Amino acid sequence: MNKIILSLSLVIFALSMFAQDVPAVQLKDLNGKTVNTKSIINNNGKPVLISFFATWCKPCIKELNAFNENYDDWKEETGVRIIAISTDNSRSSNSVGPFVKSKGWEFDVYLDENGDFKRAMNVGEVPHTFLLDGKGKIVWQHKTYLDGDENKTFDVIKKVSKGQPIK
Amino acid sequence: MKKIFTLFLNLAGLGIFSLLAQENTENNSGQITGNFQTDAQYYIEDQSIGATAVKEYMLVNSWANFIYSNQNFSAGFRYEGYMNTLLGYPNSGGINDGIGIPFRWAMFSKDDLEITVGNFYEQFGNGLVLRSYEEKMLGVDNALDGFRIKYQLFKGINLTGLIAKQRYYWNHGPGIIRGFDGTIQINEVFQSLEESSLRLNIGGSFVSKFQHEGHPLYNLPDNVAAMSGRIMIRYKNFDINSEYAYKFNDPSLDNSYIFKPGQALLINTSYAKKGLGIVLSTKWVDNMAFRSDRNASLTDLNINQLPEITKNHIYVLPAFYPYATQPNGEWGAKAEIMYKIPKNTLLGGKYGTNVSLNYSRAHDIKKTQINDSTPVFPPASGTYGYNTKFFSIGDKLYFQDINFEISKKWSKKILSNFSYVYLIYNYDVLRGITGHGNVYAHIGIVDMTYKFENSSALKTEIQHMFTKQDEGSWVLGMIEYSLPGWFFTVFDNWNYGNPESKKHYYSIGFGHISGGTRIQLSYGKQRAGVMCIGGVCRNVPASNGVFVSISSTF
Numbered sequence: 140m141n142k143i144i145l146s147l148s149l150v151i152f153a154l155s156m157f158a159q160d161v162p163a164v165q166l167k168d169l170n171g172k173t174v175n176t177k178s179i180i181n182n183n184g185k186p187v188l189i190s191f192f193a194t195w196c197k198p199c200i201k202e203l204n205a206f207n208e209n210y211d212d213w214k215e216e217t218g219v220r221i222i223a224i225s226t227d228n229s230r231s232s233n234s235v236g237p238f239v240k241s242k243g244w245e246f247d248v249y250l251d252e253n254g255d256f257k258r259a260m261n262v263g264e265v266p267h268t269f270l271l272d273g274k275g276k277i278v279w280q281h282k283t284y285l286d287g288d289e290n291k292t293f294d295v296i297k298k299v300s301k302g303q304p305i306k
Numbered sequence: 307m308k309k310i311f312t313l314f315l316n317l318a319g320l321g322i323f324s325l326l327a328q329e330n331t332e333n334n335s336g337q338i339t340g341n342f343q344t345d346a347q348y349y350i351e352d353q354s355i356g357a358t359a360v361k362e363y364m365l366v367n368s369w370a371n372f373i374y375s376n377q378n379f380s381a382g383f384r385y386e387g388y389m390n391t392l393l394g395y396p397n398s399g400g401i402n403d404g405i406g407i408p409f410r411w412a413m414f415s416k417d418d419l420e421i422t423v424g425n426f427y428e429q430f431g432n433g434l435v436l437r438s439y440e441e442k443m444l445g446v447d448n449a450l451d452g453f454r455i456k457y458q459l460f461k462g463i464n465l466t467g468l469i470a471k472q473r474y475y476w477n478h479g480p481g482i483i484r485g486f487d488g489t490i491q492i493n494e495v496f497q498s499l500e501e502s503s504l505r506l507n508i509g510g511s512f513v514s515k516f517q518h519e520g521h522p523l524y525n526l527p528d529n530v531a532a533m534s535g536r537i538m539i540r541y542k543n544f545d546i547n548s549e550y551a552y553k554f555n556d557p558s559l560d561n562s563y564i565f566k567p568g569q570a571l572l573i574n575t576s577y578a579k580k581g582l583g584i585v586l587s588t589k590w591v592d593n594m595a596f597r598s599d600r601n602a603s604l605t606d607l608n609i610n611q612l613p614e615i616t617k618n619h620i621y622v623l624p625a626f627y628p629y630a631t632q633p634n635g636e637w638g639a640k641a642e643i644m645y646k647i648p649k650n651t652l653l654g655g656k657y658g659t660n661v662s663l664n665y666s667r668a669h670d671i672k673k674t675q676i677n678d679s680t681p682v683f684p685p686a687s688g689t690y691g692y693n694t695k696f697f698s699i700g701d702k703l704y705f706q707d708i709n710f711e712i713s714k715k716w717s718k719k720i721l722s723n724f725s726y727v728y729l730i731y732n733y734d735v736l737r738g739i740t741g742h743g744n745v746y747a748h749i750g751i752v753d754m755t756y757k758f759e760n761s762s763a764l765k766t767e768i769q770h771m772f773t774k775q776d777e778g779s780w781v782l783g784m785i786e787y788s789l790p791g792w793f794f795t796v797f798d799n800w801n802y803g804n805p806e807s808k809k810h811y812y813s814i815g816f817g818h819i820s821g822g823t824r825i826q827l828s829y830g831k832q833r834a835g836v837m838c839i840g841g842v843c844r845n846v847p848a849s850n851g852v853f854v855s856i857s858s859t860f
């Protein structure tokens with residue numbers, strides 16, 4: 140058993156040293172148009188924040204509200220682009236558009252109705268946030284949302300936008 | 307087996323290091339990603355709430371996904387272990403206990419073509435005729451295992467074809483599923499319409515299952531087909547999304563082996579502009595259970611999923627009485643208004659105030675006798691069963707939910723959420739028993755958060771449910787303190803209205819989060835009830851004990 144644990148940690152340690160690419164998966168935008176993840180993460184060399192959420196997830200909504208309140212300042216300072224991925228299934232996916240509009244969220248929202256992107260990104264539960272650097276590589280991620288976490292998120296975005304190491 | 311697995315892991319580790327060495331040069335050696343989760347519970351017997359201990363003392367559900375991808379190629383597997391399965395997950399007779407690799411796949415995509423072999427998940431339209439998915443917290447995994455081809459025939463025209471068997475715990479169900487789906491996005495097909503404010507998508511699906519079973523009494527159909535058509539029309543802020551499905555006769559355990567065909571209709575309409583969202587939905591379902599084994603039950607081997615349109619409550623008390631689609635016949639409707647009272651107004655305050663009102667209702671459908679000697683209920687096996695008119699609405703109420711929610715941010719430091727929910731829950735129909743009657747429950751919730759300067763926060767929740775039925779009234783108090791990377795919670799759920807004995811369900815816990823890793827430990831009692839995610843429910847037994855959950859994405 141110890142050997143297995145040792146080996147597993149070796150694999151995970153080795154994996155963690157990679158800056159990963161975003162997998163190519165089909166999503167839908169709020170107009171019902173099919174889009175590929177590769178085409179939505181382009182931000183002209185600036186960082187991109189991808190946040191997985193669901194309309195029934197309270198911490199997700201708190202997190203995205205916090206992002207939205209700061210979005211203008213964050214964009215101005217770092218050029219970051221925020222993308223929210225709804226994991227709502229067909230019970231609530233038809234309500235995502237009206238929900239997002241009513242909240243007044245300024246960032247783009249895409250639907251991942253059957254969890255294809257969620258699985259490809261190895262997301263278990265929402266919220267789960269990923270930060271991509273200007274080259275589209277995943278350089279940071281964060282699970283769950285606790286009140287105030289947006290401060291840390293912004294610190295990381297600032298560092299990545301300046302090309303500084305995160306830690 | 308263990309040696310081989312260790313060897314495999316070592317090779318994988320070495321392989322990755324050797325890839326790392328090449329990373330500075332042009333890296334076409336691909337990447338490996340994955341995640342891991344383990345949920346463990348130590349069970350303590352507690353007769354006061356009906357919680358039992360287990361022979362193993364502790365039960366553990368674990369799984370890990372690994373995905374290798376390199377340009378157009380990707381492959382992966384999921385290693386799962388249930389030693390043994392946590393109480394409350396589907397595990398009749400220990401069928402889910404064990405370890406293995408029930409999910410493995412490879413995918414190749416190039417230009418407009420994508421081919422998957424092995425396991426995959428798929429959804430056609432809204433899922434009325436086909437939805438294969440996974441919900442770990444419910445123990446649902448009806449993954450398909452076979453071949454799938456997706457092809458973009460022309461810009462805006464997408465085709466999917468598949469043939470597969472379905473996962474049934476560590477084996478496959480007996481049926482073979484053949485499916486085809488096509489979608490046309492008109493605005494993509496015709497370039498001149500690309501910027502049009504009128505958008506139109508149409509689609510259609512055909513699914514057929516094959517299951518041969520020599521039955522002593524009935525001439526059961528070996529092949530059962532289901533088909534659906536759907537349309538989405540959007541004009542400026544208006545949106546209509548509708549799907550109709552039809553299933554040929556499919557005698558099964560779900561419908562008591564009647565030979566009547568099934569139908570379902572789902573209509574969602576909405577209006578949305580900045581600060582306002584309105585949703586109106588309705589659905590009608592008759593005899594639409596569809597499984598790859600006609601004798602299966604519970605959450606096993608579902609080919610389709612009929613979505614609920616009621617609100618998915620997340621606060622603990624309103625989630626006590628969740629609705630679940632009744633595939634043998636139901637009508638439902640929903641109206642929802644979401645509005646943000648603008649900033650700098652009397653009610654909106656400095657940040658604006660979000661209000662939402664949601665109403666939903668579900669009834670049975672009208673069923674009439676096929677002849678004088680055949681009752682409608684229980685349906686008579688081997689007959690047509692009953693007659694029904696399309697979109698007929700019966701008198702029996704299954705469920706009603708009226709809820710109102712206000713979210714307000716008072717200052718940079720204080721956030722609040724107030725909810726009121728009134729539920730009518732047809733206990734007999736929704737839990738499949740008789741003689742219990744409806745539950746009428748009024749629920750009020752106050753949720754406050756105070757944020758401190760240093761990114762720490764204090765969150766409190768008070769919930770109260772007033773009801774004279776079932777276990778009577780409840781009051782719940784919760785306090786959570788969090789600081790970056792850590793949280794600590796204490797809560798007590800007091801069933802003070804229980805006519806038999808007033809019971810406390812308390813819990814204390816903490817968690818640590820670092821990047822993609824989360825560790826949670828809690829001790830306490832859990833009430834027996836129903837847990838639902840995404841329209842599927844499972845019974846959760848009462849428990850008392852220590853719960854540990856560790857998850858990581860890498």
